[in-house]
Amino acid sequence: MKIRPTKFLITLFALIAGVVWIYPFVIIVLNSVKTKNGIFANPIGFNSFTTKNYYQAFQQLDFIHSFWNSLIITVGSVFLITIFSSMAAYALARTNSRLNSSIYYLCAGTMLIPFQSIMIPLVSIFGKIDFLDRTSLILMNTGLALSLSVVLFYGAFLGVPRSIDEAAILDGASTIKAFFMIILPNVKSMTGTVIILNAMKIWNDYLLPSLVINKDGMYTLPLKMYYFFGETNSQWQLALAGLVLAIIPVIILFVLLQKQIMQSAIEGAVK
Template sequence: MKSKKIKSLLYYLLSLFLFLAFVFPFIIIIINSFKDNLSVVRNPLALPEVFSFSNYIQAFNAMNFISALKNSLIVTIGSSLLIIVFSSMLAYFLVRWKWKVNRFIFLLLVMSMIIPFQSLMIPFVSIYGRLGLLDSKYVLMFYYLGFGLSLATFIYHGFIKNIPFELEEAAIIDGASRLQVFWKVIFPILKPITSTVLILDVLWIWNDFLLPSLVLVSAEERTIPLSTFSFFGTYTNNYGLAMAGLVLAIIPIIIFFLILQKHIVRGVVEGAIK
C-alpha cells in the first residue's frame, strides 16, 4: 500500500511539474504584456506595478490586427480545407486503385516528408519570384497545400486501408459513382482522422512564420505572426508591445479550441481506438 501511495504521489508531483513547466512561459508573456519596455528588461519575472492595457491598444493598432486576423483566418481555414480535401481523395485513390505507379507515388510522398524546408527556401523564392507567384495569401494557400499534402495523405492512407471494401461495393451496387462513394460513404468514416489532421494543420499554419515571411511582402497581406515580428527591429526591441501582440495572437486559436473542444477530443479518441 505504501509503495502505491508513493508511486501515485510521484506521478502527481511529476504531472504538476510538467504542468508548471508548460504554463510558465504563458504566464511570463501575460505578466510582461502589462509592463513598459524598461520594466521588462529590468525584471521580466516581477509583477507589473500597474496593470495597464495601453500595450494592448498600441499593439492592436501597430499590428493592424483586424487586417492581420482576417488574413490569418483566410490562409489557415482555406489551406486546412484544401489539404483535407485533396489528401483524403489522394489517399483513397492510392489505397483502392492497385496500380504499381501508386506505390511509387506513395513512396515519393513519404520521402518528401524528410526533406527540410530550409533546404528549399532559396530555390523556392528564386523560382516563384520570377514567375510572379509571391505576395498573395491565396498563392500562399497553394504552397501550404503542397507542403502539407504528404503528411496528411500518409495519415489518411493508413486509416483507409482498414475500412472494409464491402461498404463501397454495396454503394456501387446501389448505383453510386466513385465520387459519391467517397463523399457519402468513406469521408464520413474518416471524421476521427480528419479531426487529427485539422488540429495539426491549424496549429502549423496559424503559427507559421517562415513561409509567410518569404511569400508575403506587402503590409496588407501580412498574417498575425508577421505583424507581431514588426515589434523587433534592428536596433530596438519593444518587448512590452511584443508580449501584448503575442497574447492577441494566441486568443483566436484558444477560442477555436474552446468552441471545437468536444469534436476534437472525440475525433482523436475515436481515431486512437480504431
Template sequence: MKNGYLRKIGWPALGTILGILFLSPLYIVFANSFKTQKGIFTNVMALPFGEFFTLNNYIEAFTELDFIQSFFNSLLITVSSTIFIVIFASMAAWMLVRTKTKLSTVLFFLFAGAMLIPFQSVMLPLINIMGKLGLLNPVGLVFMYLGFGSSLSIMLYHGFIKNIPVELEEAATIDGCNTFQIFWYIVFPLLKPITVTVCILNIMWIWNDFLLPQLVINRPGWHTIPLKMFYFFGQYSKKWNLALAGLVIAMVPIVIFYFIAQKHIVKGVTQGSIK
C-alpha cells in the same frame, strides 16, 4: 514501501514540477503583457501590480498590428489552405489505400519521405520558381501550403481509411454511385475524426507560420499576424510590452479553436493507428 511512496508522492511531485516548467513561459508572456517596458526590465517574473500595471499595451498593440486586416489575412490564408489540404489529401490517401499496385506503394513512401526534407533546403529554389510563375502572392502561398501540408495529412488519412470496410464502397457501386459519389457521400463523412485532427494540426501550423509568408507575401496589405508581430522588434529597440500584448491577442483565436476541437485529436489518431 518505496514503490508505494513513489507512486503517492514522487510521481505527482514530478508531474507538478514539469507542469510548472511547461506553463512558466505562458505565465511570463501573460504577466508581462500587462506591464510597462520599465516594469518588464525591472522584474520579469513579478506580477503586474502598482505603477508597472497598464492596459494600454493591448490598445497600442491592437492598433499597431492593424489587427482587423491582419486577422482577416491570416484567417483567409489559413482556412483556404486547410480546406485544400483536407480535400486533396483525403482523396489521395483513399486512392492509395484502395489501389493495390506497386506504384501506389511507391507514391505512399514518397509522401512519407517528403516529411524528412527540411523546408530550408528547398525554400530558395521554390521562391525562385514561384517568382517566375508570378505566384508570390496569397494564392501562391496557399498553393505552397498545400504542397508542404499534404504529406503528413495523407499519412494520417491513409491509416484511418484502412479501417473503413471496402464492402460499403462495393454496395454503393452496386447502387449506381460513381467514384466521386462513393468518396464524397460514403467515405468522406466517415473521416470526420481524422479530418478534425488534420484541420487542427494544419491550422495551428499555418496560423503561426512566419518564414514562408515572410518570403512570399511580405508586402503592405498582405501581412498576416506573425508578420506584423515582427515590426515590434526594430534594429535598435524592441517593444517587449507591445510584442507580448500582441502575442496574447494573436493566440486567443487559435487557443479558442484548439479547446473546442481538442477532443477529436486523440480519437482521430488512435482510430487511424489501429488496423
C-alpha cells in the same frame, strides 16, 4: 484509499510537465497587462495593471488586416490540404497495386526533404512568373503539407471496412458522394488532427511568408509581429500584448478540435 506509487509518480510527472509547459505563457500574459516599469521591476510578479497595452498593440499591429491575411492563407491552405490529401489517401488505400505502393512511399519519403533545401528554388520559380502573393502562398503551403497529410489519412482509411464503400455504391451513391458523405465522416478524428496540425503550422509560419509577401497590406500576423517587435523593441509590454493577440486564435482552434485530436491519438495507439 491506497495510491499506487507508479500512478502517483506518473501523475506527479504529468503535473510538473504541465506547469513547465504553461509557465512561459503565463509570464507572457502576466507581463502583457503591466506597465514597462512594472515589467523591469519584477517580471514574475504582479505589481501593476493596465489594458492600454492591448489597445495600442491592436492599433500598431494593424491587427484586423494582419489577422484577415493570416486567416485567408490558413483557411485556404488547410481546405485544399484536407480535400486533396484525403482524396489521394483514399485512392491509395482502396487500390492494391505496386504503383500505389510506390506513390505512398514516395509521399512518406518526401517528408525527409528539409524545406530549407527547396525554398529558394521554389520562390525563384514563382517569382519568374510574377506570382508571389497570397494565392501563391496558399498553393505552396498545400504542396508542402500534402505528403504528411496523405500518410495520416492513409492509415485512417485502412481502418474503414471496404464493406461500407460497397454498401453505399449498391444504394446508388457515386464514388465521390460515398467518399464525402460516408467514408470521410468515419475518419473525422483524423480530419481534425490534419486540420489542427496544418493550421497551427501555417498560422505561425514566418519563413515562407517572409520570402513570398513583400507588400505591407498583405502581411500575415507573424510577419507583422516581426516588424512590429523591431519597431518597439524597447516597449516590451506592447510586444507581449501583440504576442497574446496572435496566440489567441490558435488556442481557440485547438479547444474546438481537441476532442477529435485526442480520439485520433487513442485510435492510433490501439491500432
